[in-house]
Amino acid sequence: MIELLSGTLFKISLLIFTVGLIYRLVQYVRGLDWRLERVAYAYAGQSGVLGALWSIFKWLVPFGTYGWRKQGFAAIAFFLFHIGVVLCPLFLAGHTVFMEDALGISFPALPVAAGDVFAILGFGGGILLLLRRIALPQVRFLTDRKDIAILALCLITLATGLIARFDLFAYDFMLGLHMLSGEAILVLAPFTKLSHMALFFASRAQLGIDYAVKRGGASRGPAFPW
Amino acid sequence: MPEGILCNRKPINTEEDLKRLLADKGGKQYYEEMKNLDVDVRALQDTLEKTCKSRTRTWLEICAHCSLCADSCYLYQANNRDPKQIPSYKIQSTLGELIKRNGRVDTEFMMHCMDVAWSQCTCCNRCGNYCPHGIDVGVMMSYLRGVLYSQGFCPWEMKIGAGMHRVYGAQMDVTTEDWVETCEWMAEEGQEQIPSLEIPIDKEDCDIMYVLNAREPKIYPDDVQAAAMLFHIAGESWTVPSEGWENTSLAMFAGDWEACKMNVQRMYDAIERLRPKCVVETECGHAHRASAVEGPYWAGREDGKAPVPYMHYVEWLANAIRDGKIKIDPNKKIKEPCTLQDSCNYIRNHGLEKHTRYIMSQIAEDFREMDEHGAHNYCCGGGGGFNGIGKYREERDKGLFMKLQQIRATGATLVISPCHNCWDAIRDTMEVYEVHDIKWSFLKPLILDMCIIPDHLKPQEEEEE
Numbered sequence: 186m187i188e189l190l191s192g193t194l195f196k197i198s199l200l201i202f203t204v205g206l207i208y209r210l211v212q213y214v215r216g217l218d219w220r221l222e223r224v225a226y227a228y229a230g231q232s233g234v235l236g237a238l239w240s241i242f243k244w245l246v247p248f249g250t251y252g253w254r255k256q257g258f259a260a261i262a263f264f265l266f267h268i269g270v271v272l273c274p275l276f277l278a279g280h281t282v283f284m285e286d287a288l289g290i291s292f293p294a295l296p297v298a299a300g301d302v303f304a305i306l307g308f309g310g311g312i313l314l315l316l317r318r319i320a321l322p323q324v325r326f327l328t329d330r331k332d333i334a335i336l337a338l339c340l341i342t343l344a345t346g347l348i349a350r351f352d353l354f355a356y357d358f359m360l361g362l363h364m365l366s367g368e369a370i371l372v373l374a375p376f377t378k379l380s381h382m383a384l385f386f387a388s389r390a391q392l393g394i395d396y397a398v399k400r401g402g403a404s405r406g407p408a409f410p411w
Numbered sequence: 412m413p414e415g416i417l418c419n420r421k422p423i424n425t426e427e428d429l430k431r432l433l434a435d436k437g438g439k440q441y442y443e444e445m446k447n448l449d450v451d452v453r454a455l456q457d458t459l460e461k462t463c464k465s466r467t468r469t470w471l472e473i474c475a476h477c478s479l480c481a482d483s484c485y486l487y488q489a490n491n492r493d494p495k496q497i498p499s500y501k502i503q504s505t506l507g508e509l510i511k512r513n514g515r516v517d518t519e520f521m522m523h524c525m526d527v528a529w530s531q532c533t534c535c536n537r538c539g540n541y542c543p544h545g546i547d548v549g550v551m552m553s554y555l556r557g558v559l560y561s562q563g564f565c566p567w568e569m570k571i572g573a574g575m576h577r578v579y580g581a582q583m584d585v586t587t588e589d590w591v592e593t594c595e596w597m598a599e600e601g602q603e604q605i606p607s608l609e610i611p612i613d614k615e616d617c618d619i620m621y622v623l624n625a626r627e628p629k630i631y632p633d634d635v636q637a638a639a640m641l642f643h644i645a646g647e648s649w650t651v652p653s654e655g656w657e658n659t660s661l662a663m664f665a666g667d668w669e670a671c672k673m674n675v676q677r678m679y680d681a682i683e684r685l686r687p688k689c690v691v692e693t694e695c696g697h698a699h700r701a702s703a704v705e706g707p708y709w710a711g712r713e714d715g716k717a718p719v720p721y722m723h724y725v726e727w728l729a730n731a732i733r734d735g736k737i738k739i740d741p742n743k744k745i746k747e748p749c750t751l752q753d754s755c756n757y758i759r760n761h762g763l764e765k766h767t768r769y770i771m772s773q774i775a776e777d778f779r780e781m782d783e784h785g786a787h788n789y790c791c792g793g794g795g796g797f798n799g800i801g802k803y804r805e806e807r808d809k810g811l812f813m814k815l816q817q818i819r820a821t822g823a824t825l826v827i828s829p830c831h832n833c834w835d836a837i838r839d840t841m842e843v844y845e846v847h848d849i850k851w852s853f854l855k856p857l858i859l860d861m862c863i864i865p866d867h868l869k870p871q872e873e874e875e876e
């Protein structure tokens with residue numbers, strides 16, 4: 186079973202993930218229309234590029250925007266979780282060895298202790314996000330089953346990974362479940378809200394360009410005070 | 412597929428239709444008819460397919476339901492944090508549903524969408540600054556208004572407003588004759604103070620072509636005079652067009668994109684005719700957005716730029732003060748604590764904050780910023796057409812409270828607002844909440860009171876023997 190999960194199924198999942206997300210990005214860009222959005226993409230130039238990069242960068246910096254600073258608790262939970270779920274899959278020592286074996290691609294590995302810390306903090310961040318969804322009325326009101334399911338899937342992946350890593354119990358089962366849930370994330374990514382892994386960048390870039398070339402860039406410069 | 416006599420999918424294109432709609436006081440019959448207005452599902456599906464593309468669909472899809480937009484919305488705050496006022500919910504439950512059901516919706520649903528689109532969002536775009544995914548609900552709400560308008564689900568006043576632009580080329584029934592006469596009258600009257608004052612109409616090759624809000628000639632002609640005096644004092648070479656002088660766009664509030672285009676085109680035609688170097692616009696926020704920010708796109712200009720640069724009044728004024736064309740008498744600066752209400756349309760959506768800040772630094776001794784200002788300011792409470800819709804007066808009044816609290820927190824006794832909608836909203840705020848110790852003003856009358864009029868422009872005393 187582990188062999189199947191770490192071999193063929195992993196490769197198929199990764200293929201769906203990669204092709205799917207690239208397709209989503211291509212479709213996003215192809216669907217942009219200067220007349221409908223009223224944004225002069227063709228004339229965006231350097232200002233547009235700077236606006237797009239600024240719009241992405243500012244939101245990737247913890248407490249980098251006014252919005253993040255206004256929502257301190259949410260920001261901490263978001264960043265703990267996202268740092269964990271971005272760094273761990275790619276750079277965890279165990280994962281880099283695995284990917285080299287399976288795909289022949291080698292990523293630089295995080296020191297083992299650092300990987301452990303990111304995974305634990307990521308799990309903690311995810312729990313905070315879950316609590317936030319349940320505890321705050323304005324978030325609970327918007328939350329649907331899919332939101333919970335996707336977050337739960339990520340938490341299961343993190344938890345099983347940690348249990349297997351520290352060999353707490355049922356090693357083989359946990360490892361199998363870890364691989365299965367991880368692959369589920371890969372497969373679901375292009376078709377669910379998980380697509381924000383790629384579309385976050387597209388959407389932020391678009392709004393950055395909008396502000397830089399149309400909504401005030403000429404007067405305030407390409408950097409909107411996010 | 413029944414349509415009403417007054418409430419239907421056809422825009423108002425004739426004076427006769429406009430008068431008939433106006434005669435239906437408060438839109439009583441109009442809203443009654445709306446209850447029986449069928450949804451043209453096929454046309455709706457066609458509209459969605461042709462105009463709802465990847466940006467909007469992605470925005471709706473990747474919304475993480477995180478609710479970080481909630482607190483950014485003044486209406487959410489003003490309505491005791493009612494979750495139904497969360498920007499994400501407002502758009503997901505309307506446009507989101509419309510797309511999910513691919514236009515297979517009924518009249519009741521469309522009327523609900525109308526209520527949300529015009530009474531729960533002023534398209535101030537503030538929430539877009541607080542969404543990590545960069546989802547701008549204001550932009551989508553404006554799009555939704557267009558979809559609703561095309562199906563005839565639009566507040567009575569908005570239908571009239573768009574019709575005014577179509578019939579008169581202005582948001583009110585001000586004809587070319589009315590406008591030209593007002594200019595002549597105001598120039599003549601102003602000559603008592605400045606004998607050489609004139610309002611040049613259709614003068615070619617000037618530096619400035621001035622465009623304004625129809626309310627000014629119709630209700631506040633003094634404002635036209637004040638603008639003329641300040642241009643005259645500044646020694647500007649300027650003119651007003653006899654046609655294409657109106658830069659506001661109730662059509663934008665209504666979502667009538669065709670009328671938006673007609674309005675902008677009239678101005679751009681005047682530019683072509685008179686060849687000014689730039690256009691200066693009156694103190695109006697949405698007018699600036701409609702003619703300088705969105706307008707070029709409606710007119711089909713691919714580079715997104717107007718034929719010549721457009722300047723909102725605050726930009727011209729800041730430059731005029733900076734260049735010494737308008738000199739402020741230091742003794743006449745505003746002494747009382749004052750604050751500033753910038754329009755979302757020129758601040759967040761066009762980056763003019765440095766100009767208004769400069770003006771305030773030159774004219775006020777005790778200027779106090781509101782807690783959220785500049786690109787992050789709150790809507791005055793009356794934007795996006797909210798001020799003008801009788802059906803939603805109660806909702807509007809409730810929202811005004813936010814701005815009142817903000818103003819009060821500054822301790823200011825004067826609110827300066829270079830925008831007609833903000834000005835109206837603040838006036839109504841003071842009336843609704845019975846506040847008697849806070850005044851409000853446009854910039855022009857204040858500047859006219861405190862600027863130094865050069866001696867050669869003053870009336871010469873007749874020498875008597």
